[in-house]
Amino acid sequence: MTQESGGPPTVAARDLVLSYDRHIALDSSSFSIPGQVGTIAIIGPNGSGKSTLLHAMTGLIRPREGALQVLGKDPVAIRSVVSYVQQTTQLHESLPITVRQVVAMGRYPKVGWWRRLSAHDRALIQRAMDRMQVADLASRQFAELSGGQRQRVLIAQGIAQEHQLLLLDEPLTGLDLTSARTIDALVHGEREDGCTVVLTTHDLDEARAADQVILVGGKVLAAGPPDQVLTRRNLETAFGLGALHGWKGFLDSPHHD
Amino acid sequence: MEWLIEPFELGFQQRALLGGILAALMCAVVGTWLVLQGMSFFGDAFVHGIVPGVAAAVVLGVDPLLGAAVAALVMVLLIETITRGSKLREDTAIGLLFVGMLALGVAIISQVDSYFGSLTAILFGDVFGVTAEQLRQQAVLAVIVVVVSLLLYRPLLAMAFSRPKAELLGMRPRATHVVLLLTIATAVIGSFQVVGTLLVFSLLIGPPATAALVARTVPVMMVLGAGIGVVSVVAGLIVSYYAGTAGSATIALIPILIFFVVLAVTRLARSVAGAKRVEVAR
Numbered sequence: 001m002t003q004e005s006g007g008p009p010t011v012a013a014r015d016l017v018l019s020y021d022r023h024i025a026l027d028s029s030s031f032s033i034p035g036q037v038g039t040i041a042i043i044g045p046n047g048s049g050k051s052t053l054l055h056a057m058t059g060l061i062r063p064r065e066g067a068l069q070v071l072g073k074d075p076v077a078i079r080s081v082v083s084y085v086q087q088t089t090q091l092h093e094s095l096p097i098t099v100r101q102v103v104a105m106g107r108y109p110k111v112g113w114w115r116r117l118s119a120h121d122r123a124l125i126q127r128a129m130d131r132m133q134v135a136d137l138a139s140r141q142f143a144e145l146s147g148g149q150r151q152r153v154l155i156a157q158g159i160a161q162e163h164q165l166l167l168l169d170e171p172l173t174g175l176d177l178t179s180a181r182t183i184d185a186l187v188h189g190e191r192e193d194g195c196t197v198v199l200t201t202h203d204l205d206e207a208r209a210a211d212q213v214i215l216v217g218g219k220v221l222a223a224g225p226p227d228q229v230l231t232r233r234n235l236e237t238a239f240g241l242g243a244l245h246g247w248k249g250f251l252d253s254p255h256h257d
Numbered sequence: 258m259e260w261l262i263e264p265f266e267l268g269f270q271q272r273a274l275l276g277g278i279l280a281a282l283m284c285a286v287v288g289t290w291l292v293l294q295g296m297s298f299f300g301d302a303f304v305h306g307i308v309p310g311v312a313a314a315v316v317l318g319v320d321p322l323l324g325a326a327v328a329a330l331v332m333v334l335l336i337e338t339i340t341r342g343s344k345l346r347e348d349t350a351i352g353l354l355f356v357g358m359l360a361l362g363v364a365i366i367s368q369v370d371s372y373f374g375s376l377t378a379i380l381f382g383d384v385f386g387v388t389a390e391q392l393r394q395q396a397v398l399a400v401i402v403v404v405v406s407l408l409l410y411r412p413l414l415a416m417a418f419s420r421p422k423a424e425l426l427g428m429r430p431r432a433t434h435v436v437l438l439l440t441i442a443t444a445v446i447g448s449f450q451v452v453g454t455l456l457v458f459s460l461l462i463g464p465p466a467t468a469a470l471v472a473r474t475v476p477v478m479m480v481l482g483a484g485i486g487v488v489s490v491v492a493g494l495i496v497s498y499y500a501g502t503a504g505s506a507t508i509a510l511i512p513i514l515i516f517f518v519v520l521a522v523t524r525l526a527r528s529v530a531g532a533k534r535v536e537v538a539r
Contacts, residue, residue, distance in 0.1 A: 058421075058425055060421050060424065060425070079425060079427070080427075082425075084422075084425055086419065086421065086422060090419060090421075091418060091419050092293075092295070092417055092418055092419065094469070095293060095417050095418060096469065096472050096473050096474050096475060096477070096478055097414070097418065097474065097475070098473070098474065101414075101474075102418070105414075105415055105418065105422070105426060106426075108411055108415060108426040108427065108428060109426050109427045111411075112411075112427070113408070113409070113411050113412055113428070114408065114411075141473055161426075
């Protein structure tokens with residue numbers, strides 16, 4: 001429970017239990033990630049509860065037991081500074097909507113139901129599209145894009161929104177190289193802008209590159225700096241003994257265990 | 258051009274045309290949201306929910322609009338209770354609600370002597386019986402429906418995109434959903450005299466669903482849907498005049514015909530374009 005960088009913890013849980021459709025997705029977990037840490041990776045196998053934990057950080061899923069705080073507050077109370085980017089598979093497939101309209105939704109919290117988009121809003125929308133390299137797709141139909149392009153558009157929507165915390169649900173899973181590089185650059189850029197990025201992944205390399213890691217396997221098994229969390233024993237607990245063959249090199253490097 | 262004007266020479270024919278156009282306009286605009294929210298089946302169930310209200314109004318001798326409005330409010334409350342409280346599958350519950358309301362409506366109307374005529378008018382409409390007073394009411398309802406549908410543009414667009422995202426963007430999807438239900442109810446109330454409660458679904462879903470096959474933005478979909486709706490009303494009345502068929506039913510038939518024609522044409526166009534691409538690739 002250290003607070004190295006000052007400010008409230010980015011995310012802190014006490015005896016947190018999360019359920020999804022009546023079954024327990026994340027069993028009793030307590031952990032704390034310090035404030036202003038740059039990048040936080042939530043890693044675990046499929047169905048381990050990592051997306052549920054990310055979801056809970058938006059306040060869309062409420063704790064079944066225990067407490068979860070984000071930036072020192074209840075997740076619902078700080079929605080205006082948290083931007084959540086969901087997986088592309090969870091979207092309406094045939095909605096007639098252009099890329100620019102999708103990104104513009106990121107300004108909805110500011111402009112509400114009726115107010116017109118200001119020049120400032122439009123500039124932020126354009127900047128978000130530029131950063132994610134989707135400006136040339138602005139008038140294209142969202143439904144006609146490739147998976148990687150859609151992912152970049154969704155992230156552009158996320159960063160068009162004012163935020164201190166950017167939550168990305170499996171942003172790099174199954175992407176083309178261009179999209180993966182653009183998103184990787186964005187994650188680094190966000191850190192330089194003083195924003196914290198939380199992303200879920202099942203890729204060890206991605207987790208190793210983060211500043212802080214939350215290892216999940218039915219519950220939070222460990223949380224903290226990667227070299228302390230991604231130990232052989234922890235990973236075996238999370239992923240099972242047989243699953244670790246591919247990562248042997250990584251695990252055997254003296255630096256990590 | 259004589260044949261085009263002849264079906265609209267008499268006063269009751271002109272009122273039918275005007276009433277039909279007003280119904281088509283409001284149905285297309287709010288129906289666009291219904292289609293985009295993936296609530297077509299739900300909308301079908303919902304429009305039948307007003308039958309008992311209209312039936313009770315006929316039995317009690319009060320304004321059918323009032324009966325319909327009360328029934329619509331009851332439906333909204335019941336649907337909200339079902340979707341929030343019960344773990345039963347939502348579509349099953351709503352399906353049961355729909356058939357229950359329909360049965361209740363028929364049971365109520367069977368109390369009056371002119372049972373059959375009243376029932377036919379409620380379920381299948383009486384487009385040539387539209388009065389000037391009803392037209393005025395319809396015009397007011399149409400303005401309300403169109404204005405609310407446009408005011409809810411952002412929350413409904415965000416909801417159609419992703420409901421969780423809509424909530425996180427502060428678009429209040431739950432409140433929006435209730436307002437959308439009330440707006441659909443208003444459109445149905447403003448249209449059932451023209452096409453009846455069973456057939457109003459055709460004007461509500463047919464034109465927007467057709468527009469969705471070709472439109473690239475939501476506003477275009479609304480305008481196109483409204484256009485298709487108006488054309489359907491005009492064409493339906495002309496066909497009914499010359500073929501001697503029931504006006505309301507003929508109006509309801511046209512949007513569905515247009516839908517399947519456009520569906521076939523767009524599929525054909527797509528397969529031709531696909532074949533061309535293969536040829537170019539060779």
